[in-house]
Amino acid sequence: MGKWVAGLAIALLIGLGFWWLGVSTRQELRGLDASVIGTDGLVKVLTDQGLKVEVAAPGTAIKVGDIGLRILPLYDMDLFDDRPETVGDVTQRNISAWAVRSKRLQATTLIVLPKWRWAAVQEGVAAPETAIPLEAYRPLFEQLAINGVKIGRNPASFAEARAYGHAGAAFMEQSFDATDLPDRCSAYWRRGNWAQVISCRGEDDEVFYVLADPDLLNNHGLTLADNAGVGAGLLRGLLVAPSDLVYLDRFEADFTTYDGGDERVDYERTPDDLWRFFKPPLGEIWAMLAILLALFLWRGSRRFGPVRAPQDETPERSRREAIATRARLIRLTGQDGAMVADYVKSDLTRMAETAFGAGRGEVARLFPLLARRNPARAAEFQGLAQELMRATPQPAAALRRQLDTYHQLQRILTHGDDA
Amino acid sequence: MRPGVRLLGIATGLLALSVVLLVGFDLESSVVALLWAAVLALALVDLVLTTPARRLGLTADLAPHGFAGHEVGLALTLTGPATAPMALRLTHEAGLAAPRPDGVVERALSLPLTILRRGTHKITALEAMYPSRLGLFDVIARWPLDLSVTGLPDVHPILSGAIRTQILPLLEGSHVMTLRGEGSDFHQLRDFVPGMDRRSIDWKRSARMRKLVSRETRAERNHQIVICLDTGHLMGERLGSLARLDHAIHAALALTWAGVLAGDVMGFFSFGPRPGAWLPPQPGQKSFARIRAHSADLTQDDAETNHTLGLTSLAGQLKRRTLVVVFSDFSDSVTAELLVENLTVMRRQHLILYVSLRDPELDTLTHPQAPGLTPVAAAIAARRLSDERQRVLDRLQRLGILCLDTTPGDLTPALISRYMDIKAREMI
Structure with missing residues (x-):
């Protein structure tokens, strides 16, 4: 009974964990899309307008070939910087330049430029202060391979215009300068000297469209005037056929699938195919391998001698490990000169204690004592010891050579020339 | 029996050759089959020529007791036809260390088993392996054994008379001492x-x-001496073949015997996380037998020693000035604080001799023999540990606590020597 309860509790906990994970992920993903600068409302508007719309989401799998137009709203002002910590006021959702490019290559794409900072959502105030500065667009255009395009904003608070048979309106309307477009781009939807949508050609000759003002399609803009009608008209114009699919793709991850149905080749399988593995000379080779395998298994099955017990965690082992770890840390600091200096100092102190008694390890008295035994070697030893104690940064090989000489001189001075 | 390395080598080589012949030279399968049949025939001949394991017999004999840290000989006698040199492996419990001899040709031999712990240790099987006549097979013979040896505390120095010889100057009639003023009893x-x-x-x-x-x-007689043994987890550290606790027990028993010979009253106390057994001081050889019997059953505790509880409990038992010989250890100066504090309190009424064991391997590490900078780094780390330990011992000595820090090999003679010194100076 207890086991059943425990199992049920564990299953419940796991289920709860997955549910919470799903909910939190969904909330995280939906936070931006449900905001005033998000595009949740666009799905309903386009569906009402009779367009076929699919939204990219985990678990969906839309074939690339079925997509008529991909809408790609950008919330990232630096496509080369994918660090999660950069997500904030200006960049609200990361997407990389290569992801944008691969999406562009897959299907005709309408890129929707960002316009508002997150502060606009938080404060609920659309003002020049909460808009992204125009000079920040230049790097983004370079990353989108539309460098040379110039963008501007209408100083009038609300600009109203009629397009696609509907009256549209936008606050601080954002447009491209249609008079100064680079060769790769041309105005698709032009009003006077300004273009709302431009059509550009990418590095791989793919055609994509860029919408200057996201307020035409976002939750906030769709509620203004008859922007919904204008937006639907624009998208209908971009579609080759009205029944084509509009694919709202808001994430970096690609949820589309590649339709490779034509590549599949079916082969007829028969039992004879299996027997081909045993036809000469393969049959003989399998048999010999089986004999060899049997011999190895036979040898492995008969153990000689008892199994050795693993070394348990004894205190002496932990002390050795502690010393080895500390030694490794000392080496990792890279201060080999200081390490050797420390070693030599403590070594000389020990020599002095051996000579004069514990607690009387005065190194200064040691060298005269050694000099009485062998003046030349003692002087050499003293010089080397003092050199090492200076802790001058040296290559490891040089230090090692000097240490070898130090030990050699020490042996001679302690045990005589024959040492 | 199992296929030998030689047979596996031949089979692997033959497989490679067969693949080359079949694929490269397009030979008939029958040619390859003939080669394999030849190897099979060779293996069968080898089996016929080899002495089977069932024709070998074994008699084994082992002394029932031995001293911990010492060796006992396992006498083995093999009977049956002659075989190639064999390897022997013994299956035994963890308290023993057995050699793993190879190339044994003698029919009667004695395997030296080292007793690593006190207590009873079983030997359950002996396996012998020898190659077949042509070396294609390994023949394995296995004999189940039902032998056991009991590891006792090492009283070898006592039995050999080494302690008596060392204590001789304190015994009756040996009044000549090197120190002035010792021996106040007329x-x-x-x-x-x-x-x-x-x-x-x-x-x-x-x-x-x-x-x-x-x-x-x-020298004055009838002094009260209490051996105080720490059985905490640090005493389980193995120094050489034995744990600190075993080294301490051996030295404690030698000191007990020396005290008995010198006419002193010997008591015993053990403590770990909690206070252990208390054997009140008793005169005569009975006290030695009592302490030996008790210490033989002492086991090391896995928990940390509670010095405060143990030493306070001991202090409560002592009614007169006593020489307390504390066998204990510490890992660093921080954990030694409680030990120092409690010994200082006891020092006001009693004479304390603190005995600790120096790790000879740590001493070896402090003097790097191998060239290179990594051994130097290890030497620095080991010296820091060693210096830290020395600082604690210096502090104890400054507080008036006698300290004996020595290697396991020198522990017993050094302890007896210090005991004689204490007696001669009439410090108790």
Whole structure:
């Protein structure tokens, strides 16, 4: 009974964990899309307008070939910087330049430029202060391979215009300068000297469209005037056929699938195919391998001698490990000169204690004592010891050579020339 | 029996050759089959020529007791036809260390088993392996054994008379000591002969007897000595073949015997995380037997020692000034704080001799023999540990606690020597 309860509790906990994970992920993903600068409302508007719309989401799998137009709203002002910590006021959702490019290559794409900072959502105030500065667009255009395009904003608070048979309106309307477009781009939807949508050609000759003002399609803009009608008209114009699919793709991850149905080749399988593995000379080779395998298994099955017990965690082992770890840390600091200096100092102190008694390890008295035994070697030893104690940064090989000489001189001075 | 390395090598080589012949030279399968049949025939001939394991017999004999840290011989006698040199492997419990001899040709031999712990240790099987006549197979013979050996505390120095010899100057009649003023107990008057210390002349009695007589004194007897043994997890550290606890027990028993010989009253106390057994001080050889029997069953505790609880409990048991010989250890200066504090408290009423064991391997690490900078780094790390330990011992000595820090090999003689020194100086 207890086991059943425990199992049920564990299953419940796991289920709860997955549910919470799903909910939190969904909330995280939906936070931006449900905001005033998000595009949740666009799905309903386009569906009402009779367009076929699919939204990219985990678990969906839309074939690339079925997509008529991909809408790609950008919330990232630096496509080369994918660090999660950069997500904030200006960049609200990361997407990389290569992801944008691969999406562009897959299907005709309408890129929707960002316009508002997150502060606009938080404060609920659309003002020049909460808009992204125009000079920040230049790097983004370079990353989108539309460098040379110039963008501007209408100083009038609300600009109203009629397009696609509907009256549209936008606050601080954002447009491209249609008079100064680079060769790769041309105005698709032009009003006077300004273009709302431009059509550009990418590095791989793919055609994509860029919408200057996201307020035409976002939750906030769709509620203004008859922007919904204008937006639907624009998208209908971009579609080759009205029944084509509009694919709202808001994430970096690609949820589309590649339709490779034509590549599949079916082969007829028969039992004879299996027997081909045993036809000469393969049959003989399998048999010999089986004999060899049997011999190895036979040898492995008969153990000689008892199994050795693993070394348990004894205190002496932990002390050795502690010393080895500390030694490794000392080496990792890279201060080999200081390490050797420390070693030599403590070594000389020990020599002095051996000579004069514990607690009387005065190194200064040691060298005269050694000099009485062998003046030349003692002087050499003293010089080397003092050199090492200076802790001058040296290559490891040089230090090692000097240490070898130090030990050699020490042996001679302690045990005589024959040492 | 199992296929030998030689047979596996031949089979692997033959497989490679067969693949080359079949694929490269397009030979008939029958040719390859003939090669394999030849190997099979060779293996069968080898099996026929080899002495099977069932024709071998074994008799084994083992002494029922042995001292921990010492070796006991396992006498083995193999019977049956001659075989190639064989390897022997013994299956035994963890408290023993057995050699793993290879190339054994003797039919009767003695395997030295080292007893690593006190207690009973079983030997359950012996396996012998020898190659077949052509070396294509390994023949494995297995004999189940039902032998056991009991590891006892090492009283070898006591049995050999080493302790008695060392303690001789303290025994009756041996009044000549190197230190002045030791031995306050009057023993007898002797005629003064040239060569004797003139200060030993008893002038008043010499005047009465009209010849020079000298006073002979001897060390005071009947002192109370308590051996205090730490059984915490640090005492499980293995130094050489034995744990610290075993080294301490051996030295403690030697000291007990020395104390018994010198006429002192010996007691015993053990403590770990909690206070252990308390054997009140008793005179005579009975106390030795009692302490030996008790220490043989002492086991090391896995938990940390509670010095405060243990030493406070001991202090409560002691009614008169006592020499307390504490066998304990510490890992660093921080954990030694409680030990120092409690020993200092005990020091006010008793004479404390703190005995710790130095790790010879740590000493070896402090003097790097191998060239290179990594051994130097290890030497620095080991010296820091060693220095930290020395600082604690220095502090204890400054507080008036006698310290004995020595290697396991020197522990017993050094401890007895220090005991004699304490007796001679009448410090108790």
